[in-house]
Amino acid sequence: MEAKRLITSLFLIIILSLSSVEPTKKIRARNPCKRLVFYFHDILYNGKNAENATSAIVGAPAWGNTTILAGQSHFGNVVVFDDPITLDNNLHSTPVGRAQGFYLYDKKDIFTSWLGFSFVFNSTGHKGSINFAGADPLMNKTRDISVIGGTGDFFMARGIATLMTDAFEGEVYFRLCVDIKLYECW
Amino acid sequence: MEAKRLITSLFLIIILSLSSVEPTKKIRARNPCKRLVFYFHDILYNGKNAENATSAIVGAPAWGNTTILAGQSHFGNVVVFDDPITLDNNLHSTPVGRAQGFYLYDKKDIFTSWLGFSFVFNSTGHKGSINFAGADPLMNKTRDISVIGGTGDFFMARGIATLMTDAFEGEVYFRLCVDIKLYECW
Amino acid sequence: MEAKRLITSLFLIIILSLSSVEPTKKIRARNPCKRLVFYFHDILYNGKNAENATSAIVGAPAWGNTTILAGQSHFGNVVVFDDPITLDNNLHSTPVGRAQGFYLYDKKDIFTSWLGFSFVFNSTGHKGSINFAGADPLMNKTRDISVIGGTGDFFMARGIATLMTDAFEGEVYFRLCVDIKLYECW
Numbered sequence: 001m002e003a004k005r006l007i008t009s010l011f012l013i014i015i016l017s018l019s020s021v022e023p024t025k026k027i028r029a030r031n032p033c034k035r036l037v038f039y040f041h042d043i044l045y046n047g048k049n050a051e052n053a054t055s056a057i058v059g060a061p062a063w064g065n066t067t068i069l070a071g072q073s074h075f076g077n078v079v080v081f082d083d084p085i086t087l088d089n090n091l092h093s094t095p096v097g098r099a100q101g102f103y104l105y106d107k108k109d110i111f112t113s114w115l116g117f118s119f120v121f122n123s124t125g126h127k128g129s130i131n132f133a134g135a136d137p138l139m140n141k142t143r144d145i146s147v148i149g150g151t152g153d154f155f156m157a158r159g160i161a162t163l164m165t166d167a168f169e170g171e172v173y174f175r176l177c178v179d180i181k182l183y184e185c186w
Numbered sequence: 187m188e189a190k191r192l193i194t195s196l197f198l199i200i201i202l203s204l205s206s207v208e209p210t211k212k213i214r215a216r217n218p219c220k221r222l223v224f225y226f227h228d229i230l231y232n233g234k235n236a237e238n239a240t241s242a243i244v245g246a247p248a249w250g251n252t253t254i255l256a257g258q259s260h261f262g263n264v265v266v267f268d269d270p271i272t273l274d275n276n277l278h279s280t281p282v283g284r285a286q287g288f289y290l291y292d293k294k295d296i297f298t299s300w301l302g303f304s305f306v307f308n309s310t311g312h313k314g315s316i317n318f319a320g321a322d323p324l325m326n327k328t329r330d331i332s333v334i335g336g337t338g339d340f341f342m343a344r345g346i347a348t349l350m351t352d353a354f355e356g357e358v359y360f361r362l363c364v365d366i367k368l369y370e371c372w
Numbered sequence: 373m374e375a376k377r378l379i380t381s382l383f384l385i386i387i388l389s390l391s392s393v394e395p396t397k398k399i400r401a402r403n404p405c406k407r408l409v410f411y412f413h414d415i416l417y418n419g420k421n422a423e424n425a426t427s428a429i430v431g432a433p434a435w436g437n438t439t440i441l442a443g444q445s446h447f448g449n450v451v452v453f454d455d456p457i458t459l460d461n462n463l464h465s466t467p468v469g470r471a472q473g474f475y476l477y478d479k480k481d482i483f484t485s486w487l488g489f490s491f492v493f494n495s496t497g498h499k500g501s502i503n504f505a506g507a508d509p510l511m512n513k514t515r516d517i518s519v520i521g522g523t524g525d526f527f528m529a530r531g532i533a534t535l536m537t538d539a540f541e542g543e544v545y546f547r548l549c550v551d552i553k554l555y556e557c558w
Contacts, residue, residue: 028372030341030372045433045434047434056433056434056447056448057433057434058245058431058432058433058448058449058450058476059244059245059264059266059430059431059450060244060252061231061242061243061244061252061266062231062233062242062243062251062252062253065434066432066433066434067434075242075266075268076242076244076266077244078244078245078264078266078288078431078450080431080433080447080448080450080476080477080478081478082447082478082479082480082484098479100478100479100484100486100507101476101478101486101507102450102476102478102486104244104266104287104288105266106266106267106268106286106287106288107268107284107286108268112268112286114286114287114288114302114303114304116302116486116488116505117486118486118506118507120507120509128516129506129507129516131505131506131507131517131518131520133302133317133319133334133335133505133520134304134315134317134335134337135286135287135304135306135315135317137306144314144315144337144338145317145335145337146317146334146335146336146337147335148317148319148334148335148505148518148520149505149506149517149518149519149520149530150518151506151516151517151518151532152516155402155532156530156531156532156555156556158335158342159342160337160341160342183342183372184342186400186402186555214558216527216558244431245430245431245450245452246430246438247417247428247429247430247438247452248417248419248428248429248437248438248439261428261452261454262428262430262452263430264430264431264450264452264474290430290452290473290474291452292452292453292454292472292473292474293454293470293472294454298454298472300452300472300473300474300488300489300490302488319488319503319505319520319521320490320501320503320521320523321472321473321490321492321501321503323492330500330501330523330524331503331521331523332503332520332521332522332523333521334503334505334520334521344521344528345528346523346527346528369528369558370528
């Protein structure tokens with residue numbers, strides 16, 4: 001009798017656990033299923049460095065232009081980039097991919113930006129892309145943006161990328177360290 | 187014997203339910219795990235309101251400029267913004283965060299836009315960001331865009347944000363009500 | 373006794389399987405839960421085709437302008453579009469929706485672009501939107517971008533969209549075939 005009752009309640013539990021409706025609130029482990037660290041290097045076109053530039057101003061507010069970053073914390077400048085990605089912080093290391101997309105400066109009284117871009121890989125190490133979007137309050141030591149998707153080796157990826165400004169030289173060069181933590185891997 | 191057979195079939199069911207391959211089709215509950223309502227306020231720079239403006243035209247088609255929104259339903263205008271977020275519909279209420287990013291007008295014969303932006307919070311109430319993207323057919327009473335990610339308190343968030351134009355004054359000011367419904371919470 | 377031990381171990385297994393903490397690494401089936409194929413048609417404004425144009429250059433680098441695509445693989449050009457979506461490759465077929473958003477050219481030595489856009493449907497066939505973002509290395513036969521969200525019929529969608537250039541005519545017209553594979557359906 002005891003066994004039978006146990007089995008009956010087991011059945012009930014199993015049926016509940018098999019229910020195809022997922023609970024809306026669940027606690028999920030916050031351990032990344034994949035973690036990657038890269039650097040990327042941005043050399044902004046300033047009218048004199050066409051050879052080396054990897055990015056260019058393509059949008060500006062009424063009070064700005066597309067050769068020099070505008071006043072007011074560059075508010076309104078839109079920059080398109082194709083930056084080399086490296087494994088270490090050396091601009092001259094062999095790139096393992098390209099960071100491609102745009103950023104824009106969006107605040108008048110302090111440096112903040114908004115980013116939409118991809119890491120594009122096509123090497124023996126990685127094939128595919130990781131797509132990013134989010135706000136980047138530049139003056140903070142670390143800033144988190146979202147990994148909104150991925151393709152190839154990063155099929156359907158989601159996660160967080162922590163950005164750190166590793167170096168900058170005036171308004172021409174900056175280097176970001178990107179610590180990518182994926183929490184959804186397929 | 188009966189008990190043994192039951193236990194065997196239980197095992198089979200459990201093994202199936204433990205299978206690490208998720209079914210591709212599943213019905214999920216459409217109850218938000220978090221819901222938040224905010225207002226944000228956009229004051230567009232028009233050449234005369236530098237003090238108060240929270241946004242500026244930074245891209246325009248060949249027939250437009252960056253001081254006045256272009257004809258043809260503003261088709262081609264790109265606007266960068268840093269707008270205050272408030273809990274009620276009063277522009278002068280204490281902001282609880284900033285809405286930062288861009289929108290662009292993308293249709294010649296009617297007002298529609300496309301948005302990429304973040305809500306950035308850094309207060310006792312909320313810390314972190316929510317990232318949004320999607321089409322905004324402005325003339326509809328309610329429009330749905332996607333919550334594509336989040337950080338901090340909104341770590342890994344996904345969901346839907348319903349936009350409603352709460353007020354607008356000519357081409358200088360508009361106020362949006364944003365009803366954020368998260369369906370993935372971590 | 374045997375039955376009791378079995379039942380005890382069953383309980384343990386069930387408790388583990390019911391644990392609300394999801395494993396971070398799991399293998400998921402890569403079968404789309406929804407698949408859709410569409411074409412969309414882009415006619416770029418070139419100063420002479422105002423009537424037919426569906427897109428316009430709205431951003432350009434210092435060496436470019438908003439009427440003609442810039443040299444250096446159009447690096448830095450930003451284009452806003454509102455393109456008809458059709459079920460077949462005929463530009464004159466009845467549109468089933470609109471592709472709305474932007475693309476930008478982001479490489480000096482080869483044609484590559486970055487896209488942020490939505491498919492907007494409001495017909496008997498489909499209601500709602502699908503939101504896309506990602507890098508598009510135009511010279512490849514097929515390119516994968518991310519489906520980062522959806523609304524309406526495509527509520528909370530995630531997946532991959534494979535882009536193929538189906539035709540192009542100089543710098544004025546191109547047609548893309550988009551093979552949408554959703555792996556998360558609600």
